[in-house]
Every structure is written in C-alpha cells, then in structure tokens.
Amino acid sequence: MSKSENAGQRPHVAVFPCAGMGHLLPYLRLAAMLHSRGCAVSVISAHPTISDAESRSLSSFFSLYPQIRSLEIQLLPLKRNPRFTNDDPFFIQRESIGNSIHLLRPLLASLSPPLSAIFVDFPVLTEFSPIAADFSLPTYTLIVTSARFFSLMAHLPRLLEQEDDISKKSEVCVPHLDPIQVSSIPPQMLDRRHFFVETITSNVASLSYLKGVLINTFTWLEPEAVEALKRNGVDHILPIGPLEAIKAEESDMDLPWLEEQAPKSVLFISFGSRGAHTKEQLREFAAALEKSGWRFLWVLKSGKVDREDKEETEDILGSSFLERTKNRGVVIKGWADQERILAHSAIGGFVSHCGWNSVVEAAKLGVPVLAWPPHGDQRVNAEVVEKVELGLWVRGWGWAGERLIGRDEIAEKLIELRNDERLRERVKEVREKAREERESGGISETLIRDLIHSLKIK
C-alpha cells in the first residue's frame, strides 16, 4: 500500500523499547496512550527478553490490548566487540539488540498498513538509523530518564572535549542548567575511552535524524532541564509525563494486609526491577527498618536478573527478622505492582533507588521519598528529588558497595522521613502540579494531539 493510499487511515505507529523493565514499562504506557488516541499500534520486542518480568508484562499487555500488534525479533548470538568489556547483563542485552536490529527490515517491509512512525529507544538509535533512512520512516524516541540526566548525556561529548579530567572536578556545568555534582555522575561516563561513552556519543549524534524527542517528565518538575535541552540543541523535546499506568496496572491488588493498615502508616521499599544491594547491606537495612518503628511493605530483589534470583527471603533477611516483624510488615520476593501500591492510601513513604520511573510515580502520587540511589542515572535523578523537595537524600551513602551503611544511620533517616510534616505537605503540592499538567489538557496533551495530527497528514 502506498503512503497516499494509506493517508485516510489511522496512523500506524510502532514502539521499540530496549532492555529492562525501566524501559519496557514506559514504552508500553506510550503504546497504550497512542492506542487510546486512535492510532493503530505495534510493539516490537526482542527475544529472549533479559528478565521474566519483561516476558510476563508483554503477555499480559497483549492480552489486555488484543488490538495492539506484537512484532518480535529473535536475538542472534552476540558477536562481541573486543572493546565491549561490560559484564552487566542489561548492557549485554543492549548489545545483542543492536547486533540483531537488521532483523527488523523484513518485518517492517511486510507490514500492512505500513508504519507512519516509530518510537525507538535511545540506546539503539544509532543502529536503527540506516533502517529509518531506507524506509523513510519518521522516527521519534521516548527518553525514560530524567531531563536532568538526559541534558548531561546530550552535553557529554562537548564536556569531554572541553575538560581534561572531569573526575578531578567537584561539579560540571551543562549550559543553562544548575551544576551537576561529579559525585552524582556514573564513573564510566567520565572516562572518554569507555565503550559506554562511545555509545552515548553516537546516540546523541543520532538525535539529529529524529522528528521528535518525547520524555517522561513534566515541565513543573524539571523546568530548567527541559529548557536547557531546548537551548542546547535538543529543540524537538516534548515532555509527556507523568505517563499513565496501563490498564493491567489497574487490576485488583492481592494485598489484603495493606487494606487493613491506617492511612500513611506504611513505608514502601523497592530498589527497582534489578537488585542493587549486597546481602549484608540488605540485612543492615532490615535492622534499621525494625528500629524505625515503621510498618512496611518491602519488595525484595537480591539478584540483578530475576531469572537468577533464586534465594529465599529467609536466607537473605534471616527468619528471626521475619518472625519478629510478622505483624508489622510484609516482604514480597520478586515483583509487585508498584504504581498500584504507591497509590494506596496506607502508603506514607517510599525508600527508592530513584530509577526515573519510580521518581515520576512518586511525584504523580505524592509519596515522600527517601532516596537511596546506587547506580547509573539514579544519583542525578535524586538531585531532582532533593531540588523539588519530593524527599530526603543522604549524598554520603555513595554508590552501591562503596561502604556499608549502618543500621543506626539508616534508622535515623527513616524516622526523619516519618516525622517530616513539611515534606508531607510539599508532596501534596507536587502531586497537584502533576495532576494539573495532566488534566488541564496541558502541554503534553497538546503535544500528543499535534504529534498524532502530524502523523495523519503524512
């Protein structure tokens, strides 16, 4: 079918997330949003997925949205670039997706109606660019980290050119943005010979072939960073957050214990979709939790990849902790519906690793955060949490594994979180601002409408 024959039809849009739940969930939310606004939607996924959580999410998404088409590529065995020495399974998965991306060609060529546009995840923009060119396919991306961290990534190539050794400085300046602490930047990003920097640099260069850059943030939360991106050359940036939870996430939550708890009495603890702390650190945290007196709901993960995370809760936290706290808290090993939990009236605080989706969810639902960012973009995201007063952050806790944070130190912060009345009031304001931007037919609504309109006239 030619493009002109297709003109009167609904636009057909595909989304193509990279590895990990932190990428898959926002792309599925975007797919659901485009579907609800009248687009025909396809979701491209790479198999085998890196985690069981991703496989489960994809199957439940497609059973909830049978009209959304699933397009799969089967990953080829990875031909390792000798310079790629990273052993993080999520980085290896990114490499595999990049290496197998040409498998999309026959898939895209066979689509009827053909695609009007595609949303490709930032980590694979470079590998996707020849395909976009050959198919003359209008390409967008959805950025799933903070505008603050993305500003840093977008400016990184120039920063590394200008500075001899950033690691010796205390802060870096991205034009039009307040300084970012060097201690917040993942160390690999400071080494210009690192493969990670090469990948960021080429993907930043690839931003120029895109028709638009969407980002899961909202203007009130990160006004300067969104403005800085526009002024620093990413002028096609559109904040569309906070993304709405998909229908699946609105299903009943099987947590009768939570239903019985008093309003704002329960602390929710989750360090994201991958484990982050050593067993020793988790045990220290458990002791602090007990000491703090909070009721708690803890989603525990002890391995990076859920398929390999076989250890029992008792073996991680000790059966005596579970016995002593059985009337005060619940530990769920594995996966729980975080956004549903955060929305529950019993939740009064959130110990978070500050994965960006978690920060946006806490802001949207008005839950005070105790930031404990162990990896990657998470410390820069925690700078946002601190700046907008969505929560507390002890910078000195450092990166994961830098030092063991003791139970007394943690308990003190947990108690501070519970007693901070000013913070409780402030998060209501943050929630209200998020709601206003969503409901006033605000910027993101207008932009999405414009986007869909521009697709229709292609």
Ligand SMILES: O=c1ccn([C@@H]2O[C@H](COP(=O)(O)OP(=O)(O)O[C@H]3O[C@H](CO)[C@@H](O)[C@H](O)[C@H]3O)[C@@H](O)[C@H]2O)c(=O)[nH]1
């Ligand atoms: O048991 C769980 C764990 C997570 N989630 C959801 O899964 C998503 C997790 O995303 P995020 O909070 O961003 O954490 P990560 O999974 O750790 O995300 C990775 O991707 C993010 C987006 O790039 C980065 O900001 C993080 O640093 C990186 O670790 C969120 O929507 C959570 O609500 C659940 O529903 N249940």
